[in-house]
Amino acid sequence: MNTSLQDHIKRFISLDDNQFDRLGDYFERRMLEKKQTLLSEGNACHEMFFVVKGCLQICYIKKNGTEQTIDFAIENWWTSDFMALHSHTLATLTIKAVEKTEVLVLSAFSQKRLFAEMPEMETYFRLIFQRAYAASQRRICLLYEFSREDLYLQFCKNFPAFVQRVPQYLLASFLGFTPEYLSEIRKKNIS
Amino acid sequence: MNTSLQDHIKRFISLDDNQFDRLGDYFERRMLEKKQTLLSEGNACHEMFFVVKGCLQICYIKKNGTEQTIDFAIENWWTSDFMALHSHTLATLTIKAVEKTEVLVLSAFSQKRLFAEMPEMETYFRLIFQRAYAASQRRICLLYEFSREDLYLQFCKNFPAFVQRVPQYLLASFLGFTPEYLSEIRKKNIS
Numbered sequence: 001m002n003t004s005l006q007d008h009i010k011r012f013i014s015l016d017d018n019q020f021d022r023l024g025d026y027f028e029r030r031m032l033e034k035k036q037t038l039l040s041e042g043n044a045c046h047e048m049f050f051v052v053k054g055c056l057q058i059c060y061i062k063k064n065g066t067e068q069t070i071d072f073a074i075e076n077w078w079t080s081d082f083m084a085l086h087s088h089t090l091a092t093l094t095i096k097a098v099e100k101t102e103v104l105v106l107s108a109f110s111q112k113r114l115f116a117e118m119p120e121m122e123t124y125f126r127l128i129f130q131r132a133y134a135a136s137q138r139r140i141c142l143l144y145e146f147s148r149e150d151l152y153l154q155f156c157k158n159f160p161a162f163v164q165r166v167p168q169y170l171l172a173s174f175l176g177f178t179p180e181y182l183s184e185i186r187k188k189n190i191s
Numbered sequence: 192m193n194t195s196l197q198d199h200i201k202r203f204i205s206l207d208d209n210q211f212d213r214l215g216d217y218f219e220r221r222m223l224e225k226k227q228t229l230l231s232e233g234n235a236c237h238e239m240f241f242v243v244k245g246c247l248q249i250c251y252i253k254k255n256g257t258e259q260t261i262d263f264a265i266e267n268w269w270t271s272d273f274m275a276l277h278s279h280t281l282a283t284l285t286i287k288a289v290e291k292t293e294v295l296v297l298s299a300f301s302q303k304r305l306f307a308e309m310p311e312m313e314t315y316f317r318l319i320f321q322r323a324y325a326a327s328q329r330r331i332c333l334l335y336e337f338s339r340e341d342l343y344l345q346f347c348k349n350f351p352a353f354v355q356r357v358p359q360y361l362l363a364s365f366l367g368f369t370p371e372y373l374s375e376i377r378k379k380n381i382s
């Protein structure tokens with residue numbers, strides 16, 4: 001069993017060694033090259049993804065044809081198009097690797113079998129979703145509170161390593177800037 | 192046991208009649224008058240709330256001192272300050288009744304006992320949070336896609352009864368308008 005996921009699970013619930021050994025049967029390891037697509041808008045979505053190493057970009061195509069980044073997922077985060085997964089509709093989101101990335105894939109089918117064998121994992125996923133929803137409540141507060149420029153400065157302050165790691169055009173897309181405008185803000189705040 | 196919550200639970204999981212009878216022991220019914228506060232920013236948050244009848248406003252005080260509405264909860268929705276609940280920190284959100292409202296309160300203590308007695312309820316809450324997080328992913332897409340004015344028009348089209356029900360100054364706050372600007376948009380789109 002992958003140790004990153006094992007450590008993550010231990011933060012929320014208790015499983016014995018035998019259970020951890022069997023966990024590996026339910027997850028599929030997938031390696032992505034930089035810019036490789038994991039989920040495409042318009043396709044069926046039956047899987048969720050745990051980032052072991054690397055970074056994923058979650059985005060969609062706006063009506064004007066441009067790509068809009070709505071989120072990133074780095075180590076120890078779960079992601080997917082959860083509306084498509086939950087309601088069995090086609091994905092409206094695309095998920096791609098920002099850099100070389102290793103994920104563990106849990107299909108809806110495997111998840112169902114996993115819950116039947118280890119009901120403790122229901123608790124783990126309840127807490128994962130509760131935490132993700134809590135974070136999105138906070139994010140919505142930030143979107144109301146700060147201007148886009150202040151959001152960028154907050155982001156740099158809170159996640160300096162992340163700002164170094166992600167290409168600037170993706171960070172600009174996430175913050176709703178043009179890359180040119182982001183470049184201007186950076187210059188202004190460096191000088 | 193309250194029939195609204197019972198019907199809601201049935202949409203996600205199966206419980207027998209005996210379990211439904213016992214469920215009532217874990218929830219506390221609370222009636223709120225219009226504008227009455229259910230949770231105050233700065234207080235401990237140990238509870239989550241299911242709206243049986245009525246409407247709740249979820250808001251916080253911005254740095255400039257104004258009240259910012261970040262969400263509403265109507266019938267069949269669960270709400271709380273989930274970050275405070277999850278991380279045992281003080282609430283940064285305030286929850287108030289928009290109109291006369293009936294809620295069922297589930298304390299963290301009762302939830303723990305409930306899961307011990309009926310592990311099926313872990314599945315119910317996992318699905319509730321998964322759905323809430325999925326909806327917030329979609330909401331973030333809408334915030335990127337539409338101007339504030341278009342968001343209002345979409346809102347009127349998708350939730351006409353809700354727009355009639357909620358005071359206009361709260362709807363304006365939710366959409367990030369001043370009440371005066373909302374009034375202008377309404378006039379423009381009626382004429």
